[in-house]
Amino acid sequence: MKAVHFGAGKIGRGFIADLLHDTGYEIVFVDVNEKVNEELNKYHNYYLYVIEEDYRRKEIDKVSALSPITEEDKVVEAIVEADVVTTAVLADNFPKIAGTLAKGLKARLEAGKDRINVIPCENALFNGDLLLKELVNTGIASEEDFLKAAAFPNTAVDRMVFGTDKDGRDGIDIGKDHELAVEVNKLVDPEKLPIDGAEYTDNLQKFLERKLYTINCGHAWSGYIGKLMGYEIIQDYFAVPENIEMTREVMREVAALMVAKHGFTEKDMEDYITFALNRFCTPGIKDTITRISRAPIRKLAPNDRLVGPTVQCEERGLKNTLLLRGIAATFLFDVKEDEQSVELMKYVEEHGIEDAVTHFTGIESGTRMFDEIIKDYNELKEGK
Numbered sequence: 001m002k003a004v005h006f007g008a009g010k011i012g013r014g015f016i017a018d019l020l021h022d023t024g025y026e027i028v029f030v031d032v033n034e035k036v037n038e039e040l041n042k043y044h045n046y047y048l049y050v051i052e053e054d055y056r057r058k059e060i061d062k063v064s065a066l067s068p069i070t071e072e073d074k075v076v077e078a079i080v081e082a083d084v085v086t087t088a089v090l091a092d093n094f095p096k097i098a099g100t101l102a103k104g105l106k107a108r109l110e111a112g113k114d115r116i117n118v119i120p121c122e123n124a125l126f127n128g129d130l131l132l133k134e135l136v137n138t139g140i141a142s143e144e145d146f147l148k149a150a151a152f153p154n155t156a157v158d159r160m161v162f163g164t165d166k167d168g169r170d171g172i173d174i175g176k177d178h179e180l181a182v183e184v185n186k187l188v189d190p191e192k193l194p195i196d197g198a199e200y201t202d203n204l205q206k207f208l209e210r211k212l213y214t215i216n217c218g219h220a221w222s223g224y225i226g227k228l229m230g231y232e233i234i235q236d237y238f239a240v241p242e243n244i245e246m247t248r249e250v251m252r253e254v255a256a257l258m259v260a261k262h263g264f265t266e267k268d269m270e271d272y273i274t275f276a277l278n279r280f281c282t283p284g285i286k287d288t289i290t291r292i293s294r295a296p297i298r299k300l301a302p303n304d305r306l307v308g309p310t311v312q313c314e315e316r317g318l319k320n321t322l323l324l325r326g327i328a329a330t331f332l333f334d335v336k337e338d339e340q341s342v343e344l345m346k347y348v349e350e351h352g353i354e355d356a357v358t359h360f361t362g363i364e365s366g367t368r369m370f371d372e373i374i375k376d377y378n379e380l381k382e383g384k
């Protein structure tokens with residue numbers, strides 16, 4: 001069996017390819033990073049190291065890599081021959097992979113190939129729908145044709161993964177726990193599950209929102225607030241018990257929403273928060289705030305991890321005080337190496353914070369939430 005996977009980064013190699021490999025697929029990675037591609041093509045294997053098992057080494061073999069820039073024809077051929085396609089490139093990069101993927105799917109149709117599962121593994125609500133939209137935007141085929149060629153289930157993706165240099169090779173440290181939840185009803189054949197070790201659900205939104213709005217929200221929130229407190233490594237922030245409690249409180253705001261909206265029990269949510277915080281504090285790992293809070297414009301989108309739960313709490317009359325403060329802190333995330341941070345800072349400078357809040361979050365001026373964000377922003381800016 002053959003898999004084509006876009007994005008040989010940390011989640012790509014450290015999680016998705018791990019599951020694909022254990023399912024029995026040979027994996028062709030498609031990545032723009034020539035150095036990673038060279039190493040994959042030189043050794044046809046790489047290593048993962050399981051953090052909680054004293055960094056036990058696990059080999060992933062039968063791999064190769066192609067560049068979508070210099071070898072697009074070969075990528076298209078590989079898609080034609082593939083049994084499954086997956087992605088982990090960051091959802092912001094969907095427009096960049098869409099052209100090549102669209103050509104591959106069109107070629108499958110022309111070759112009379114069976115419908116294939118295209119499974120995006122990105123932190124974004126409804127990532128399958130988003131990817132399909134980008135494919136249609138290429139104009140290479142119609143939505144109807146793409147749906148004839150492939151199924152695009154939405155997913156939720158969760159694993160700790162960190163790049164590492166060990167044994168003179170580029171490897172990945174991985175957490176033992178993981179979750180790849182896939183919308184089963186959108187698969188080509190819900191009876192034929194394409195990836196072992198994934199979970200298949202017909203109520204993805206429930207699990208997706210719990211993950212994105214609790215783990216990723218708590219994570220990003222801690223990064224934005226932590227950076228203003230002077231931290232660079234998130235484990236240093238979590239080394240202080242008061243900080244853990246502050247993050248627990250913001251996650252509890254989300255938990256109340258998950259209980260009200262999705263019917264999780266309060267205990268389910270308390271356990272989930274504890275699980276998440278324990279993971280954030282795993283001894284021996286170092287995760288930078290610039291990574292966990294990366295791409296702030298994506299993270300400020302109306303249905304993403306910060307604004308999504310904040311607005312839904314407001315609509316249900318639930319507390320969102322800390323969530324609002326986290327949104328305000330995001331507008332102060334000033335990191336020169338992060339393209340979206342640079343764009344965000346420039347927008348605020350040119351248009352003012354009031355305009356920026358509505359522009360990026362969709363929260364209108366004249367609302368209580370808007371006023372709170374502006375108040376918090378001004379306080380945080382003055383170092384209060």
Ligand SMILES: NC(=O)c1ccc[n+]([C@@H]2O[C@H](COP(=O)([O-])OP(=O)(O)OC[C@H]3O[C@@H](n4cnc5c(N)ncnc54)[C@H](O)[C@@H]3O)[C@@H](O)[C@H]2O)c1
Pocket residue numbers: 006007008009010011012030031032033068088089090091093096097121122123124157158159160161
């Ligand atoms: N890192 C985590 O802990 C984690 C956990 C769960 C989910 N995620 C999600 O997984 C996805 C990948 O994140 P990551 O941490 O692996 O990022 P990463 O930066 O390590 O990997 C992304 C990879 O995509 C490649 N890429 C970018 N543009 C491309 C293009 N046009 N064509 C082909 N390849 C391209 C990059 O070169 C890189 O190798 C994201 O959506 C992220 O939100 C990450």
Ligand SMILES: O=P(O)(O)OC[C@@H](O)[C@@H](O)[C@H](O)[C@H](O)CO
Pocket residue numbers: 123157158159160215216219220291292293294295
């Ligand atoms: O990948 P992002 O930028 O959407 O979010 C950053 C982190 O919160 C995220 O990568 C987590 O570490 C991961 O989702 C845990 O499974």
